[in-house]
Amino acid sequence: MEKRLSNRKMIKKWVVVPATLMVATSILAACSGGAQSTAEKHVLRIGVLYGGADNEPYFRSQYTDTYEMMNPEIDFEIVSAIDYSDMRYQTPDENGNIDQPDPYAKMKDMLTGDNPVDVVVLDYNMLRRLVQDNLLKQLDPLISQSKFDLTDYVPTVIDGIKSAGDNNIYALTPTFSSSALYYNKKLFEEAGVEPPTDNMTWKDIMDKARLVSKGEGVDRKYGMTFSRWNGGDFNSDIQTYSSALQLKMWDDKGEKMLVNTPQWENVWNTVSSLYRDDVVPDQEDINKINEELNKESADGNYVYNPTQGDLFAGGKVAMTISDYNYVNELSNTMNNASKIKDFEAFDWDVVTYPTHEEAPGIGGAIYFSQLMGINNNAQNSEDAWKFIQFTNSKEWAEMKSRSTYELVARKEFLKPKNGMNYNINAFTALKPIPPQSVDTEKLYREKPGIWEAQNASYELFQKVIKGDITSKEALAEWETKGNAVLEKIKKQPTKTDSGKAAEAGTDDASTKPVEEEAEAAVPAG
Incomplete structure (x- = not known):
């Protein structure tokens, strides 16, 4: 799923949003009454997670160019927590790996450094953690003071945002995917x-x-x-089917498999039967x-x-x-x-996306692409809020509603495109899957071999489809093989400690294949 979302974002990067400049004048008139500001020029810093020189023109054309034309006293500075170029031009190590920065740590640095950003553009999966770490300003008081109308916002957008903020609003997004x-x-x-x-x-x-x-x-x-x-691709199918159940393959530390459970057994039984019956x-x-x-x-x-x-x-x-x-x-x-x-x-x-009885009203693959919040350490929080109001205004939504790639967050402008007749409400009726507070991506960075703990599931699932073994038996075997892999990874030194381990002559520097040890751990018969 992440791959599909990533591909879609790359596509959007090269699509020119039509009529942006054509409607700029009307937006200016609607939002500011056409008045020209004589205020002294000052900077509004916007932080994004991933960016760089190649991406900045795209972001500006999408979000800031029109606002700058309306507010000549504002000079936008776009700051990237992670520069694509830093990763693109790295020289891989002997295993073909490159250093993967911790996105959340980089984001925190950008928000708490000597020159913190004012507005932060973030992914939904980071929202809860930023709120818990008290890094974002609560927007509810500003919404109330400004009498900013959210009554026509798509419920799935507001509900999703509130679910990540203890029923409070810490960010808004003008568009979303579903x-x-x-x-x-x-x-x-x-x-x-x-x-x-x-x-x-x-x-x-x-x-x-x-x-x-x-x-x-x-x-x-x-x-x-x-x-x-x-x-x-059964792994992808299982992920799609069970995403709202938020089942885990391993614990938060990546040290113990969690697949040998009745919930996992039910998922495997359900999906395998569809393959077996040629559905x-x-x-x-x-x-x-x-x-x-x-x-x-x-x-x-x-x-x-x-x-x-x-x-x-x-x-x-x-x-x-x-x-x-x-x-x-x-x-x-x-x-x-x-x-x-x-x-x-x-x-x-x-x-609407199919739901589970255990998670009523929860859909899958709802993605808030451009959540914008105000840094608690913002030096220019007043202009930050004005900018967020602008990008979430009805006038902005009307312009963005021309897009064929994303949905706008205001219901008034959600209509079928090009004279077509389809159930557009199907994309807006369900709540998104609540974000987790645990950094699940951290394990993949710190333990790049952890995917090997999943590999045994491919062959085992095929055996289940053929009727050679039951789902319960397959999951028990997967648990055993996976635990052996996780134990091997736990004993291996981290990249920063590998040199020390080799110098000390410890067994931690062993290069014995993980798969070999995993196979040896499976009981005979």
């Missing part, structure tokens, strides 16, 4: 099955997926995939479909199919989960159906 369940109306009609509706649970959706699945071989129509791209296509199924699409035409020429790799758009899958941007791709595909060989357009719609 996913929903897309479904093919034609396949449901052909199967004589009622299509899905909003607020269905995963069980509801999976029951419908079984009913709508039909056909054999490359002609089979599958009930669902957990993602438009990740068909056959969800596995990698072998996908390969056969692609081979069929790649067949040469009668004259021996290769025929390009733009839906290859996207089973839902190709009409092979009845339901899939994807983000808001998928609306545009589906629209383009259906509008150009006549140009695609052996393809028929179909009607589609969206409903």
Whole structure:
């Protein structure tokens, strides 16, 4: 999921937001009455987590250029906690690794240093920790004093922000991303099955997926995939299905596996049964479909199919989960159906992301991309609040509503694009998964080999699908193998201590393969 979000952010980086300058004058008139300030010029410092010289023009065009035109007394300075160039031009070590900075530590430095930033742009997963560390100014009093109207904000945005701040507001975001369940109306009609509706649970959706699945071989129509791209990737499917349950593979210290539980067993049983019953296509199924699409035409020429790799758009899958941007791709595909060989357009719609009974009302893959808060150590908090008001104003939302990549946080401007008719409320009805206060990414930086503790799950899950072992047996074996890996990593020196360990001649500098030790730890039989 992170990879998909990252890719989407990279795409947005190179997309020029249309009409920014065209509407600047109207925004100026609406927000400031067109008055020209004669105040003395001063600096407003904005801190972002990742940035650099190459990224600054993009950020300015998105958020500050119009405001500077309206407020010539403000001179923006964009500060990056982590410069992309510092990582891009590093020389990897002998193992191909580069030093990974601690994002949260870098963010704290930027907020508490000698010249702290005024406004901070942050990811949702950092919001709770920054609040707990008393690094952000509470915005509720400022909202009240300024009579800043939030009544038309999308509830999932406000609820998500408050859930990270003990029911208080410490940041606002003008836009957000969200996913929903897309479904093919034609396949449901052909199967004589009622299509899905909003607020269905995963069980509801999976029951419908079984009913709508039909056909054999490359002609089979599958009930669902957990993602438009990740068909056959069970780890990704399990993450999508269980994300709202917030299950953990290992403890917060990365020293003990936590997979041998009834909750994990239920997840594995549920997902594996979909593969076993051919409701969800596995990698072998996908390969056969692609081979069929790649067949040469009668004259021996290769025929390009733009839906290859996207089973839902190709009409092979009845339901899939994807983000808001998928609306545009589906629209383009259906509008150009006549140009695609052996393809028929179909009607589609969206409903809310499936939920769990144990976590009612909680969806997945809701992402607040540009949360903005005020540093508690801000030197210019007054202008910081004015800027945040501007970027979260109705006028700004109206301009941003032209985007086809993200949703705006004000309901008034949430409407289907380009005359289309689809259930746009499906993207806004659920609450996001609450952020964790633990820095989960820290383990991956400090223990880069920790992924090896997950590797055994691939083979074990395949055995479960084939019926060779039960999910309970597989998880017990995964626990044993994973614990051996974690124990080996625990004994290994950190990168900073490795030289000392080698000089002292200790066993900590051992290079015995982790996998070898993990296998040896599994009981015979």
